[in-house]
Amino acid sequence: xLDRLKSFFGALPRRQGGSTVAADDDPHVAAxxxxxxxxxxxxxxxxxxxxxxxxxxGLAYGLSGAALDEVxxxxxxxxREAVDVSFLTGALARTLDDAAKADFVGILWExxxxxxxxxxxxxxxxxxxxxxxxxTPHERMVQRRRVREKHGLxxxxxxx
Numbered sequence: 001x002l003d004r005l006k007s008f009f010g011a012l013p014r015r016q017g018g019s020t021v022a023a024d025d026d027p028h029v030a031a032x033x034x035x036x037x038x039x040x041x042x043x044x045x046x047x048x049x050x051x052x053x054x055x056x057x058g059l060a061y062g063l064s065g066a067a068l069d070e071v072x073x074x075x076x077x078x079x080r081e082a083v084d085v086s087f088l089t090g091a092l093a094r095t096l097d098d099a100a101k102a103d104f105v106g107i108l109w110e111x112x113x114x115x116x117x118x119x120x121x122x123x124x125x126x127x128x129x130x131x132x133x134x135x136t137p138h139e140r141m142v143q144r145r146r147v148r149e150k151h152g153l154x155x156x157x158x159x160x
Contacts, residue, residue, distance in 0.1 A: 030091040031104065032057060032075025034129055037085050038108050042119035052114040056107060085125065089132035096133070105130045106143040113151055 032053070039049040057075075058068050082088050092104065108129060112122045130140040147153075 025091060026074075027091040027095045028057075028071060029074045029078050030088050032071055033078035033082065033088045034085060034092070034104075035108065035111055036075055036079040037082075037088065037129070038111050038122060038125050040079075041121045041125040042117075043121075044115065046115040048116075049111055049114040052111050056111075085129050086132055089129060093133045098134070098139075101130075101133050101135050102139045102143060104133070105135050105140055106146060109144050109147040113147055113153070118153075 035053045035056070039045065039053060054068065054072060057071055058064055063071060078088060092101065096104065105126065108126045112118060112126060126144075127140065130137075135143075
């Protein structure tokens, strides 16, 4: 997962200074907000999922402390302000190539798995994000299977 995170965030343009930019302009903030959308989709705000999000953002940007807090806070604000995930996907759809988009969907599946459970609403949220950023249904399922196999999840819990 760490290599995929580095690859995904490496494909994004560098974030400018310390400024907080709206999610529709800054793909880093949009990515954080979309990760939060997946985390909060099932109504449970688990520490494991939030830790995975912070770890992913910290590793990808080389951030820690206040700088990491800023990106997470900007993502949280964008997530709260967005009417739905379609508002948050534009920056990623415009910025990423197909491989990076698929990697991002894989990262979302990793976040879903962080609490060890798959809820239908999480599955639906990842599906909607994938569709909106231009990931094919086939590639979305490939990413889902990869995570399922990586973590040894039973097929019944992740029924394709």
